[in-house]
Amino acid sequence: MSLIRPALLAAVLAMPLPALADTPADTLVVAQNIDDIVAIDPAQAYEFTSGELVTNVYDRLVQYDAADTTTLAPGLASSWEIDAEAKTITFTLRDGVTFHSGNPVRPEDVVFSLSRVVQLNLTPAFILTQLGWTPENVAEMITAGDGTVTIRYAGDFSPAFVMNVLAARPASIVDEVTVMEHAEGDDLGNAWLNANSAGTGPFSLRMFRPAELIRLQANADYFNGAPAIDSVIIRHVSESATQQLLLEQGDVDMARNLTPDQIAGLDGEALSVETFPQAAVHFLSFNQADAQLTNPAVWEAARYLVNYEGMVDSFLAGQMDVHQAFWPDGFPGALNDTPYTYDPARAEQILSDAGVELPITVTLDVINAAPFTDMAQSLQASFAEAGINFEILPGSGSQVITRYRERSHQAMLLYWGPDFMDPHSNAKAFAYNSDNSQDAYAATTTWRNSWAVPQEMNDLTTAALTEADPAARQEMYLDLQRQVQENSPIVIMFQAAYQVAMAQDVTGYVNGATSDFVYYRLVEKAE
CATH class of the missing domain: 3.10.105.10 (Dipeptide-binding Protein; Domain 3)
Structure with missing residues (x-):
């Protein structure tokens, strides 16, 4: 398998019809229709593809992970104590986690992130505000302690319901210091986060060109273990026939939007299909x-x-x-x-x-x-x-x-x-x-x-x-x-x-029941 230098790869990816070439061994190249993206700020992202991006770039206090998408597991919180009577959950943050910027994750970042969603009140905010949070009371409902964050909720809810709300997309934690450095007026960094990222996830966002390209870079220091693949490039390819051609030529490793007829016509020896x-x-x-x-x-x-x-x-x-x-x-x-x-x-x-x-x-x-x-x-x-x-x-x-x-x-x-x-x-x-x-x-x-x-x-x-x-x-x-x-x-x-077609040497791709459960962290490409 031949390797392509990064500069050359970028040039190849920009071409409407790339020349036949194997993809780099340390990079997963995906053909996908990504023109549904309106926003990638976790406080605003509400489309299918933006959900995938947020999941791979950010973490939440608790989350469903690639290793097991059916179990709610510790994320940025290592543990928590639930007081159902008092309607409070106190989370202890994981030690030593840093944002992609190198800034440490602090309780204040959690307070800022969740409060920010409520204050901006963009499309997905309703998921968090059903806990009784408002711009007027959110400062009292979410408070920082010494390595801890206490979350209060109003309403007769099971703690399990509250935990699932906190595992949802808008509960992603962002780097307050970096975000506020780029704030414009009272937008709390919304404009900047719709073109950049400030997370802790298994990948950082290295390039985002709407309806054209997404490039993710592996976070070697990720607390759940560094991704097996070094980078992921998602190319916007709107036509399913073009996706099929690129996959069959070896120009991409994965095609995300093939029709059932196209899936049925693929070469089963050279390519594999997984159904989710x-x-x-x-x-x-x-x-x-x-x-x-x-x-x-x-x-x-x-x-x-x-x-x-x-x-x-x-x-x-x-x-x-x-x-x-x-x-x-x-x-x-x-x-x-x-x-x-x-x-x-x-x-x-x-x-x-x-x-x-x-x-x-x-x-x-x-x-x-x-x-x-x-x-x-x-x-x-x-x-x-x-x-x-x-x-x-x-x-x-x-x-x-x-x-x-x-x-x-x-x-x-x-x-x-x-x-x-x-x-x-x-x-x-x-x-x-x-x-x-x-x-x-x-x-x-x-x-x-x-x-x-x-x-x-x-x-x-x-x-x-x-x-x-x-x-x-x-x-x-x-x-x-x-x-x-x-x-x-x-x-x-x-x-x-949902059927995904991929090269035979690709393993470990996880596509759960929603776009929030699309994970590249475990993907490997055989030598």
């Missing part, structure tokens, strides 16, 4: 404002009228896996049982036993794009076998979502993803609706489908949010998932999957 479950769950739902859809027998029959395997074995191959619970696989506390299979005869019997008058004609709203239209056509064919006839109403994403928010649909084919890694993020959406009135809008699937959730389920969702015992809390969420799975007008069918 993603957080989005896809579901079919019935609006309970329509009287013909309120019989629980319709909900139950629907679960046996989805041709799950038929779809994932054909046009959804590599894009989705069968998943029938609201919390995604890959997250702690996910229910991975799949008790429902395609069984039209059983569905017919359920409807007959319940005395449901057939046929039923139902409009089905769907985003007018693949694979959603293909999924809708499959549902149309399979449901017709039991006398439920779908009239497909395709529309743009905004049109479909607007009808959903207005509750003007009959049936809806959509997907949902969590905002942060705590099961309450989805439990509130699928298992809670305390006020079903038309003027009580809530951004949940329950309210949007006019489903007045049984009071016992509402109570269990509230209780799970406040439960202090982690094991008991997890059991409560498993129970909620089973209840929604068995008896609700929301039929959860699939979990999205």
Whole structure:
């Protein structure tokens, strides 16, 4: 494998169609569409690719790491003490950690970082402000001690919920000294951090050219161990066909945005493909404002009228896996049982036993794009076998979502993803609706489908949010998932999957269920 000097490599990467050449042994070169990035400041970053960048450049007090994306582990905090009664968590900071600038990590940096998110109040701030933090009280809620930081929260929350909030993207810790050296007016360094970085993570940001290039440099002093690869270069390549060509020529080590057809056509001896479950769950739902859809027998029959395997074995191959619970696989506390299979005869019997008058004609709203239209056509064919006839109403994403928010649909084919890694993020959406009135809008699937959730389920969702015992809390969420799975007008069918193609000599790449769990720290390239 030939080596390319850094200057020459930069020139090659700038070319629209690079010449054929092996990538450097100590550098991972990635072809990826990165034009979704609006901001890379952790207090503002809210796009998929910016989430990946933040995760690799910054740390949080506690975090899910490349070594195990299902376990909340110490980050910049080496330990913590929880006082659930007083609603406080005291974190002891890890000794000897420095920012990429060489500045030591201080309790004051933590206070500054978290307070800064609240004060700037940009898009992801809501994740932290749900702890009761405001610009007026944040100085009292987050305080520095001697090597410690004490965090207070307001509200009836389980400490586990609070810990997951603190593991979310906007809770990333930045270098106060460096950031404030570059502050402009009252922006708290926002403009500078949208072009630079000031973290402690396994990589530092060495170059960022929007919609063109990201270059990350390994942090040899990283407290969890230096990355196995020296640098990562992410090239913006918008066309999947070009990504495939570059990968097959050896000009890049990894292609992140290939289509299923392209994946299927790759040379299996020269290249490998890894599939990673993603957080989005896809579901079919019935609006309970329509009287013909309120019989629980319709909900139950629907679960046996989805041709799950038929779809994932054909046009959804590599894009989705069968998943029938609201919390995604890959997250702690996910229910991975799949008790429902395609069984039209059983569905017919359920409807007959319940005395449901057939046929039923139902409009089905769907985003007018693949694979959603293909999924809708499959549902149309399979449901017709039991006398439920779908009239497909395709529309743009905004049109479909607007009808959903207005509750003007009959049936809806959509997907949902969590905002942060705590099961309450989805439990509130699928298992809670305390006020079903038309003027009580809530951004949940329950309210949007006019489903007045049984009071016992509402109570269990509230209780799970406040439960202090982690094991008991997890059991409560498993129970909620089973209840929604068995008896609700929301039929959860699939979990999205993501395929990444790479050279055979690349190992150790980790792509968890969200963009916040994309890690390059363990990547190696065989000699």
